[in-house]
Each structure stands twice: as structure tokens, then as C-alpha cells.
Amino acid sequence: MIVPTIGMIGSHSAEEIAVAAKSNGLKTVIICQEGREKLYARYNKHLYDYIITLNSFGDMIQKEVQERLLDLETLWIPNRSFSVYVGYDNIERKFEVPIYGNRMLLRVEERGPARDQYWLLKESGIRIPRIMKPDEIDCLAIVKVQQKDRPLERAFFYAESSDDYWEQGNTLVKDGVITQKGLENATIEEFVIAPRFNANFQAYGLDDVFGALDLVGFDDRIQTNLSGLLNLPAREQMKLNIHVLNEEVGHKGVTMRESKKPLVYEAAEKLLIGVKKHFPPKMIGLFSLQGALTEDSEFIVFDLSPRVPGAPCVGPTSPEMRRLSLKFNRKIRSPLDLCMMDILQASEEDRLDEIST
DSSP states (O other), rough: OOOOOEESSSSSHHHHHHHHHHHHTEEEEEEEETOOOOOIIIIIIIGGGHHHHHHHGGGGGGGHHHHHHHHHTEOOOHHHHHHHHHHHHHHHHTOOOOBOGGGGGGGGGGSSSTTOHHHHHHHHTTOOEEEEOOGOOOOOOEEEEEEEOOTTOOEEEEESHHHHHHHHHHHHHHHTTSSSSHTTOEEEEEOOOOOOEEEEEEEEESSHHHHHHEEEEEEEEEEHHHHHTTTSSSHHHHOOOOOOOOEEEEEEOOOOGGGGGHHHHHEEEEEEHHHHHHSSSSOEEEEEEEEETTTSSSSSEEEEEOOOOTTHHHHOOOOOHHHHHHHOOOHOOOOOHHHHHHHHHHHEEEEEGGBBO
């Protein structure tokens, strides 16, 4: 029986992954980047059995680093930082370490490629916002643009017409917030005026043992400088002349009325079918459907995270943790506990190849 070492990149959700791994008796290895390692190598070194510090995250694709990970029998847990800093081509073609999850699915998170998340959501029969071109803007739209020199962050602005779009977009280019190329590649979505919910799920590799999926809870994002701006009365907001940034800096737990929960379950089940059809073998591990719940009881999904969502608030704030503890007759403190349960069962049954790619 092979008991894997749980591997992760030192960013985004590494603490959350490591706590679950160690709590479930698994060893851990973390790849850190020089200058960004203190949180892991100093303040939380008790969470990591092996710490590998590199000049840059991208260096982990080097042969000697991969050989070290393979020697440790590493099973890698992907997060957003892993996708951004290592790159999809490297992950799909050069990264030889087994990944808990579907490595071919990570690329769909990017907007723009032919088979991106919008394509997958539509193919799965999930309602998404209307996507527009600049000259098609006929309602309030949210514009999502890559921030200049910041691969993990996007700049957002809101436009109600084509003229409004170009005026704001060109100002952001002039002020160095985005690039002209970024503006040309921007995604323009119908803005859904409704409360937001990040619906987080676990899809099991061993679905014959644990079932297809479980809802683990809901969260919403805390964003700068938007969240700070919204703390001001409207009169004070109007006095400011600043660019609004939807840069994620935290999460907060939220709940949804029981009568509305079937809507998100239905969306998740549709996604599992779509993934199995278009990105075999299937969805494995945690994923998130970020959407808005309209007054007409429609769950409109505008973002898919096909990997660990990185919302540590879900564990302590979600009522679903108590439900899942009863379901499995063991204490479930974090959504990542479900990943570790899947991994440990696969290890015991010599089925690690069924939960990894």
C-alpha cells in the first residue's frame, strides 16, 4: 500500500490543504518561492514535513525538483497559484507528479480559449450571464480585464453602453491599471443584480464508495478596494475619483435557504456530466460554482473554479460540515477533509490511479 505525501504550492490555499492532510495523518511537502516562504517555513513550519524553497514557483517543473517529489510519493493538490505560476502547458505535458484531480480541466478556468469555462458551462446546460461585445452593451455590464503585470488579479469595471465602455477602458489603460491588449481581450458580461453565492462542492474519485458529490458550503468574497468603498455612504463614494478594484483579499461564510439549495445541486450535477463527456475521466476533488441567485429562483453561474477554491472560512462557518460529519460518522472540520478521506481510501484499496491524473 502506498501512502502518498500531500504536495502543494506555497500560496493561495496551502495552509488549508496542509491542516487537513496533517489532521488525517498524512505527510506534507510544500514548494515555496524565495521571498514568500516565511508564512510556511517559519510561522507554520509544523504543518510541513518537507519544505522546498526555489527562486521562482516555475522552477518546480525542473527535473531535479520533480524527482524529489516523486521520491516522496507525492500526490499533488492543485490550486489557482499552481495553474498561474507553473502554467497549463507545463502541467499537462511536463509535470510528472500525480495530481489529485483532473489536470486537463484546470485550463478551462481561463476565459478566451475555445473550450473555456463559459463553453463548458453552456455545454453542461448551466445558465450563465449573457456575453457581449463592446457594441452590444445594452444593459449594465461588468467588464473583466487582466490587471497589468499581475497574473493572479483582474481589474473590473462597469459599463452601461459602448461609449461608456471605451471611455473607462481607455482611462484604465492610460493610468497603467490594464494594457490595451488586456482591454481588447476583456470579457463583457451582463451584470446580474442579485445576491452572490460561491457554491462549493466535493466530487469524489471513489464515487462508488462515497457517492458522486457533496455540497460543502457557501462563501462570498471580500475584495479591495470595492469592499472598502461600499462601507462608505453614497455621498462620500461620489466624492472619490478612484479606480474600483475587485481584488480578492478574503472570504466570508454565507448560507442559503434550504428551498433554494436544489438549484445549486442541479447545476453541480449538470457540470459533472459535462466534465465527464468533454474532459474525461471526470471531475475529482473540490470545485466551486460562483453565481447569483435571482428573484426568479434562477442560479446564474459566472465563474467556475475547477480546483481547491481556497475559502478557508467554509469549514468553520458552514452548517454542511455538521451534516457531513453525521453522514460519514466522523468529524469533518474542513472541505479538504473529504479530499483526504478520498485519498486515504484509495490508498488502502490500491486505487490511487482512479483519483489522480
